[in-house]
Amino acid sequence: MLEITSIEKGIVIDHITAGYGIQVFNYLNLDKADYNVALICNAYSQKMGKKDIIKINNVIDINYDFLGLIDPNATVNIIEEGKTIKKVKLEVPERVENIIRCKNPRCVTSVEHYFPHVFHLVDKEKRSYRCEYCDDIVIPYPVK
Amino acid sequence: MLKNRSLIDPNDFTREEFREIFDLGHQIIADPAKYSKSCEGKILATLFYEPSTRTRLSFETAMLRLGGQVIGFSEAASSSTAKGESIADTLRTVECYADIAAMRHPKEGAPRLASHYIHMPLINAGDGGHQHPTQTLTDILTIERLRGSVENKTYGFCGDLKFGRTVHSLVKFLSNYEGVRFIFISPEELRVPEYIREEVVRKKGIPFQEVDQMEPYMGELDFLYMTRVQRERFFNEEDYIRLKDRFILDKAKMAYARPDTYILHPLPRVNEISTEVDDDPRAQYFQQAKNGMYVRMALILKLLGIY
Numbered sequence: 373m374l375e376i377t378s379i380e381k382g383i384v385i386d387h388i389t390a391g392y393g394i395q396v397f398n399y400l401n402l403d404k405a406d407y408n409v410a411l412i413c414n415a416y417s418q419k420m421g422k423k424d425i426i427k428i429n430n431v432i433d434i435n436y437d438f439l440g441l442i443d444p445n446a447t448v449n450i451i452e453e454g455k456t457i458k459k460v461k462l463e464v465p466e467r468v469e470n471i472i473r474c475k476n477p478r479c480v481t482s483v484e485h486y487f488p489h490v491f492h493l494v495d496k497e498k499r500s501y502r503c504e505y506c507d508d509i510v511i512p513y514p515v516k
Numbered sequence: 517m518l519k520n521r522s523l524i525d526p527n528d529f530t531r532e533e534f535r536e537i538f539d540l541g542h543q544i545i546a547d548p549a550k551y552s553k554s555c556e557g558k559i560l561a562t563l564f565y566e567p568s569t570r571t572r573l574s575f576e577t578a579m580l581r582l583g584g585q586v587i588g589f590s591e592a593a594s595s596s597t598a599k600g601e602s603i604a605d606t607l608r609t610v611e612c613y614a615d616i617a618a619m620r621h622p623k624e625g626a627p628r629l630a631s632h633y634i635h636m637p638l639i640n641a642g643d644g645g646h647q648h649p650t651q652t653l654t655d656i657l658t659i660e661r662l663r664g665s666v667e668n669k670t671y672g673f674c675g676d677l678k679f680g681r682t683v684h685s686l687v688k689f690l691s692n693y694e695g696v697r698f699i700f701i702s703p704e705e706l707r708v709p710e711y712i713r714e715e716v717v718r719k720k721g722i723p724f725q726e727v728d729q730m731e732p733y734m735g736e737l738d739f740l741y742m743t744r745v746q747r748e749r750f751f752n753e754e755d756y757i758r759l760k761d762r763f764i765l766d767k768a769k770m771a772y773a774r775p776d777t778y779i780l781h782p783l784p785r786v787n788e789i790s791t792e793v794d795d796d797p798r799a800q801y802f803q804q805a806k807n808g809m810y811v812r813m814a815l816i817l818k819l820l821g822i823y
Contacts, residue, residue, distance in 0.1 A: 465588075486602060
């Protein structure tokens with residue numbers, strides 16, 4: 373069995389929907405990390421069947437909106453001296469800025485590039501979002 | 517209070533605020549001379565990045581009939597856009613010269629973007645296939661003059677409902693009123709966008725049907741809103757040619773309509789309404805264009821805080 377040792381000081385992002393771990397990993401630029409990082413895909417989960425986990429042996433800034441967008445059921449554990457000192461509860465964000473990009477070729481965002489891409493939550497269950505400019509609806513990370 | 521506000525989307529104003537505009541519009545129709553000097557010393561900028569006849573002339577005439585003046589451009593090529601200037605910079609510059617602006621742009625959301633960078637009132641005069649709220653003001657004023665109110669009526673929308681910004685704005689507006697029902701008549705490829713069907717119509721519980729035939733539904737309609745299949749919205753010419761003549765309203769089809777069913781069209785028309793229908797008293801599209809000028813006069817007066 374694959375073994376990943378526990379970390380002393382850092383962050384564990386647990387219960388990520390299987391398949392989305394790599395996207396979180398890339399968004400957090402962990403491929404460029406000079407500290408220990410582990411991305412575990414398809415780990416066994418009693419609750420979810422399988423899940424992804426990211427262990428980061430460092431304290432870094434986390435964009436909780438992004439994590440909430442990908443999977444509001446994921447958990448973020450802050451670790452110090454090998455123990456969880458804080459669990460962050462994620463929420464589906466009402467508004468996200470510069471996380472999703474509008475793919476509508478008719479949208480003004482396709483030709484003007486000096487302002488943020490803003491999306492507003494439309495349906496919490498489906499996790500669908502509406503572009504502030506063209507109203508195009510997207511489901512960036514479908515519920516699996 | 518509408519002073520210094522912008523109208524980008526039909527949901528930007530409340531029902532009560534729209535009521536103020538329509539009431540003033542009806543008053544202007546009754547006595548236009550009374551308002552002929554209301555905007556003396558004020559300047560409207562018409563920023564048209566996309567061709568237009570009715571909307572631009574209607575805005576310009578509205579301002580001139582209010583005693584104001586007009587500056588602007590009628591195509592992107594004759595503005596600094598051709599040199600690569602951003603929308604934000606163009607609008608910030610225009611704000612130095614004008615008191616209010618009307619903007620048309622081929623890209624969806626361009627007026628919303630522009631409104632974030634300026635303080636003067638901005639009016640969306642049509643953004644791509646997205647929204648056209650002042651056409652909606654025109655349509656509503658016309659509906660009120662013909663039938664008293666917009667409530668408790670069945671509205672048919674026919675043609676290009678996917679890219680038809682006038683349809684999107686009118687449906688959004690009407691969805692705030694009681695007793696309305698929609699029949700969307702179009703080829704499958706040109707049905708209303710998801711955000712209109714799901715987030716506006718279905719969410720508000722409004723009864724609607726999506727159909728691909730006109731005749732069986734004509735007798736149910738209080739208003740039939742015809743639209744043009746717009747060549748400029750298609751990336752593929754073949755699709756345009758295949759769909760453009762799918763629905764043509766002629767005398768034979770008008771025979772299925774009730775005596776009190778009115779035909780509206782935002783214009784320009786190509787061939788989706790046969791010219792033989794023009795003399796039918798139920799054809800109201802040219803009167804609609806005239807009402808557009810009056811309601812834009814009312815809108816300008818309200819946004820400038822003059823009335």
